[in-house]
Amino acid sequence: MKKVFSALALLLITAVGATAQRPGSVQWSASAKPxxxxxxxxxxxxxxVENGWHVYSAKQSSGGPLPLVIRVDQGAPFSLDGAITGTSPIQHHDASFNLDTEYFTGTFLLNIPVKSTTQGSGEIPLAVRFQMxxxxxxxxxxxxxxxAKVNAS
Incomplete structure (x- = not known):
């Protein structure tokens, strides 16, 4: 019986340890308005962005971290239509890259102009590539x- 409890305890510790070691995360959401x-x-x-982590912005120097890239999914009846605006990134000299970088921490918002290339479905599919x-x-x-579901109001 003692071996069974020991095995269960080891299994529980391993499962909790694997979950606790999960690296930082970012929760993303998107909506659209006309x-x-x-x-x-x-x-x-x-x-x-999870506390203690940051997501690099779209503007990065060559040889540095990979920049944030936002695209409309291929084949969708929409395309990007102008400059992205929103929360200003933090500018910081990153010793790891020995470069000036830009990144976001905490909560941030980006406004992405999009236009319909045909009669759209009311849903804009996006691909967001990022490094944190x-x-x-x-x-x-x-x-x-x-x-991003289009809200009429």
């Missing part, structure tokens, strides 16, 4: 896919 002209939209991309780091660890770049 813009000024017919067929134009503004996608609000909202991100919440802490002060000691960088994660490999990831791509997530989101759908």
């Amino acid at each position: 813009a000024t002209h017919a067929g134009e939209y503004v996608v609000a991309l909202h991100a919440e 780091c802490s002060d000691t660890t960088c994660m490999p770049p990831r791509t997530i896919h989101l759908v």
Whole structure:
């Protein structure tokens, strides 16, 4: 019986340890509203970065971290239509890269202008590629896919 309890305890500790060691995370969400002209939209991309981590912005020097890239999924009846605006990134000299970098921490919002290339479905599919780091660890770049549903108001 003692061996059974020991085995169960070891299994539980291993499972909890594997979960606790999961690296930083970012929670992403997106919604869209019609813009000024017919067929134009503004996608609000909202991100919440886990404390102690940061996501690099779209503007990075060569040889540094991979920049944030936001695209409309291939084959969708939408395209990007202008400059992305929103939360200003933090500018910082990163000793790991020996370069000036830009990144976001905490909660940030990016406004992405999009236009319909045909009669859209009311859902704008996005691909967001990003790299995130802490002060000691960088994660490999990831791509997530989101759908921004168009709100009429």
